[in-house]
Amino acid sequence: MRRRDFLGTAIGAVISQSGAFGSTFTGKETDMSASFSAPTATSPFAATKQHGVAPMAIGVMIAPSYDRPEVAIARVKELGMSNCFLSLDDYIGRFSSSAAEQLGAALEKQGVTATSAEVVGPGRLVWDFLDGPETIGLVPPATRAARIDALKQTSDFAKRMGIPRVQTHCGFLPENPRDPLYPPTVRAIREVAIHCAENGQDFLMETGQETPTTMSRVILDVNQPNLGVGLDTANLILYGKANPVDAVDMIGPHVRSVHAKDGMWPTDPMKLGKEVLIGTGRVDFLRVFSKLQKLGYQGAITIERETSGPQQMEDVKHEKLYLDRVLSKVRSNRA
Secondary structure (H helix, E strand, C coil): CCCCCCCHHHHCCCCCCCCCCCCCCCCCCCCCCCCCCCCCCCCCCCCCCCCCCCCCCEEEEECCCCCCHHHHHHHHHHCCCCEEEEECHHHCCCCCHHHHHHHHHHHHHHCCEEEEEECCCCCCCCCCCCCHHHHCCCCCHHHHHHHHHHHHHHHHHHHHCCCCEEEECCCCCCCCCCCCCHHHHHHHHHHHHHHHHHCCCEEEEECCCCCHHHHHHHHHHHCCCCEEEEEECCHHHHCCCCCHHHHHHHHHHHEEEEEECEECCCCCCCCCCCEECCCCCCCCHHHHHHHHHHCCCCCCEEECCCCCCHHHHHHHHHHHHHHHHHHHHHHHCCC
C-alpha cells in the first residue's frame, strides 16, 4: 500500500524520506513496571475544541512540501474544507521556527485549521505483511530511537502552530504481551506520549497493523491519559485486522482523530487489501460515524485518498460529497 502521497502531484506536495536527522535521542530506556493501572479514556486535551473545526467537520490529509507549503494548503480551501491533517515527513531533519512560521502563515492566510501532525519516518518503510513488521513504527529496534526523536521534534514543531495532536503508526504491535519486543515498544510509546503531554497535546496511534484488542492493551500498559487512537477506517480492513464498525466497540472511547478511507479485505495472504474510492469498499461509514457520535467524538473526519495527480483531486471531491450525505443522516438521527 502506498503511503504519504496525499494531494501529491496535484498540489506539489512531495514526500522525501530524509536520512539526515539532526540530533537523535540516545537516552536509555527505563524499566517497565510489571503491572499497570487502568488509564482514563478521556484526555486532558481532548475536550478542547479547535477554532473553526466543528465536530465531524470534513477535512483532508495533505503532505505540504517544505519549500512551498502554501500550494497544498490553498487546495484545501479550493476543496471547500476548513481543516486538514498534516503529513510532515518532508520536514524531518529540518523542523525549525522559520518553517513553522511559513506553514502557520499559509494556514492562517487560507483560513484552514491543522487538526493533527504526523510523521512515520525516518528510515525504510514497507507497507506490507512481509517487510512491514521490521520497518514500520516504533516496534523495530533499528529505527526506534530515531523515530522517537522525529516524533518529539514533530510535537515541538506542532506546538508552535497550536496543533493539538501528533499521530503515527506504531507498527505491528506484538499480539503476545510477553514478546520481547512488547516492553520496549510500550516504553517508547510512553516516552513520546509524555513529551506530547508536556506540549499540551494528544499522541495518537493510527490503526492498521494491529488488532483493536492489542491496541487497547497497549493503551492500558502505557497508562498515559493523552494517549489515544487515530482511527483509519480502511486500514483495519486492508491489514485484515478488524471490521471498523466492531473496532469502535473496543477502541471507540479512545478515538480522537478519524481518517475516512475505504478498502477491500486482503484476498492474497501475502499482500494487503486494496484501498478504493470511499463508498465502493467494505467500510460502513454510517454505522462507524453513528457509533462515534454516540461516544461524543468531537474531532474532524479527514479524507485520505491514496491515488495521485489530477484524479486524486477528483476522487476527494467525490468522497466529500459522499461523506456529506452520510454525516447528514448521522446528525438527523441524533438522539
